[in-house]
Amino acid sequence: MIVRAPAKVNLRLGVGPLRDDGYHDLVNVFHAVSLFDEVVVEPADRLAVEVERMPGARVDVGQVPCDDRNLAVRAARLVAARLGVEPAVALRIRKAIPVAGGMAGGSADAAAALLACARLWDDPATPILDRAALLGLAAEIGSDVPFALVGGTAVGLGRGERLTAVAANGPFHWVFATADGGLSTPAVYAECDRLRAAGAVDAVWPHDAGDLYAALESGDADVLGAALGNDLEAAALSLRPALGATLDAGKRAGALGALVSGSGPTCAFLAADAGHAERVAEALAAEDTVAAAVPAAGPAPGAAVVRPAADR
Numbered sequence: 001m002i003v004r005a006p007a008k009v010n011l012r013l014g015v016g017p018l019r020d021d022g023y024h025d026l027v028n029v030f031h032a033v034s035l036f037d038e039v040v041v042e043p044a045d046r047l048a049v050e051v052e053r054m055p056g057a058r059v060d061v062g063q064v065p066c067d068d069r070n071l072a073v074r075a076a077r078l079v080a081a082r083l084g085v086e087p088a089v090a091l092r093i094r095k096a097i098p099v100a101g102g103m104a105g106g107s108a109d110a111a112a113a114l115l116a117c118a119r120l121w122d123d124p125a126t127p128i129l130d131r132a133a134l135l136g137l138a139a140e141i142g143s144d145v146p147f148a149l150v151g152g153t154a155v156g157l158g159r160g161e162r163l164t165a166v167a168a169n170g171p172f173h174w175v176f177a178t179a180d181g182g183l184s185t186p187a188v189y190a191e192c193d194r195l196r197a198a199g200a201v202d203a204v205w206p207h208d209a210g211d212l213y214a215a216l217e218s219g220d221a222d223v224l225g226a227a228l229g230n231d232l233e234a235a236a237l238s239l240r241p242a243l244g245a246t247l248d249a250g251k252r253a254g255a256l257g258a259l260v261s262g263s264g265p266t267c268a269f270l271a272a273d274a275g276h277a278e279r280v281a282e283a284l285a286a287e288d289t290v291a292a293a294v295p296a297a298g299p300a301p302g303a304a305v306v307r308p309a310a311d312r
Ligand code: ATP
Pocket: 063, 064, 065, 069, 070, 071, 072, 093, 098, 099, 100, 101, 102, 103, 104, 105, 106, 107, 109, 110, 144, 182, 183, 185, 262, 263, 264
C-alpha cells in the first residue's frame, strides 16, 4: 500500500496569548499544496521504519528519527492499538517535504501511515475506523495531522486541530524556498512569546481572517497575496535573520505575496500562474540563503492511496 500526503502552508496564522496548558489559541488557515511525502506500508514480522529521500527532492532525511519518535510510527501503533492487532508493518517513508521546514512533513507522514494502516487492518465491510475516528486519532498525534488527512483549504481553531473547510477558488501557484537547517516549532513559539513580552511585537487577538476568506473565494491571486499573514514570522526572522533576504528576493522577483511558512524556515511565495512560479523559482534558486526553490500548486487533496499493493 502506498499513501501520499501533502505539505501545507499557513495562509494566515493568528496566534493568541499563551494558554494555561502551554498551547496558544490559533486561527490557522491551512492550505495543502502539491508537494507530497509517500509512505509505503507492507506487512512484516514487526514494526520497522526506514526514511529515504524522494528521487530528485532536496531534503535532509538525516534529521528524521527512525524510532518511536517518528510520527508515522506513532500513527501505526495507535491504529493497531485501536483495532487490537499487532503493529506488524514495515513503513518506508519517502520524503519530498522539507524536514523541520514549517510545512508539516512529519504530520503528513503520520496522516499517510494512519490511512494506510487503517486500510490494511480494518474490516472494510464494518470499519471501526471511519473518517471521524481517523480524524480523532490524527488529533491525538499532533495539531497539524487532521489537516493532512483532509487537505484542501481549512481553518483550524483551538490548537489548530478543530477544522472547518474554507471555500477556495484556486488553483493558486506557489514557490517554496527551503533553507539549510530546520527551525524548531516550540522554539519559534517561545521566541514569539518573548518578543510580545518585550513589547517588540503586538498580539492582536481575537483574530479576524474575513479578508483572507474573501480573497480565497475570489480566486484572485493578487488579492490573496495581499491577505497572507503569519504571526510567527517576526519570531522566525528573529531566530533566522537570513530569511529576510529570501523574502526580499521573492518580492523582487515579482511574487504577489511572500511569507514564512508556519514556523519556518521555508518561505512561501504566491505567483500569478504556473509560468510565473517557474520564473520566481529560478530567481530564488540563485540566492545564497535558499537551498532549493520548489514550485507547487494548491489546494491539493489530503492523504490518499496512490497504488494498492495488489497492483504492483
Ligand atoms: P510543523 O510545521 O508541523 O511545525 P515542521 O514542518 O516544521 O512541522 P517536521 O518536518 O514535521 O517539521 O518535523 C519536525 C521534527 O519532527 C523533526 O525535526 C523530527 O525530529 C520530528 N519528526 C518525527 N517524525 C517525523 C517524520 N516522519 N518526518 C519528519 N520529521 C519527523
